[in-house]
Amino acid sequence: MSSMLPSDKNNHKSPLPEPFRDLIKSMNEFFTDKPMRGFLQSIDDFFKSPFPAGTGFHVETLETGTEYIISAELPGVKKEQIQLNISGNYLTIxxxxxxxxxxxxxxxxxxxxxxxxxxxxRTIALPHVINENLVRASYRDGLLQIRIPQEKGKLIDIEE
Structure with a gap:
């Protein structure tokens, strides 16, 4: 049993056996050579973007009784990059x-x-046509907030 112990008693760390050394060297080469290096770079680029392409962003709609408040979280986005479009009862951010x-x-x-x-x-549908002259929008600290007043329709009396 003593023959299995390293001969140098002062050396606490034994060198890796030959097969493991080759395996570790192969793994290091795998992650630092192409194409894996390009793949890892593309993952880094993906997480640097302010919003993933095609997936949209978080939007929340709140109804207060007098208005709709639509909030969109847009971290890292500049105000000049945002466009609001109203068509009928649809609002598109x-x-x-x-x-x-x-x-x-x-x-x-x-x-x-x-x-x-x-x-x-993102497109949000509201239950009535939106009057674009009454819509108010603000953008601060990555939060877009849009306020749309709820309009009352004309009530019609029903005759007997």
Whole structure:
């Protein structure tokens, strides 16, 4: 049994056996070489975006009795990127992000240009036609808030 112990009693850490050393080396190469490195970079890019493309964003609608309050969470979005569109009884909130990324390396003479365009929208249906002249919207700290007054329709008396 003593023959299985390392001969150097001062060395507490024994070297990895040959098969494990090769396995660890292979795993390191797998994660640092292409195409895996590009795949991991694309995952990082995905989580850097303010909103995932095509999935929309969180919208909440509250009815107070006198108005509808629609709140949309848009962290990292600038006011200029938001567009509101009213058509009949539908309100559409659209957010569009366009960026041109350029990278120049004078040493290796590599030039890279990347055009990024992200778009998301949500449409909210209300039970009556929206009067766009009465709609108020504000945007502060990543929260868009839209106030739409509830309009009373004309009541019609029913004759006997």
């Amino acid at each position: 659209s957010v569009e992000n366009q960026e041109l990324e350029t990278e120049e390396n004078q040493i290796s003479h590599v030039y890279r240009r990347k055009y990024v365009r992200q778009q998301a929208s």
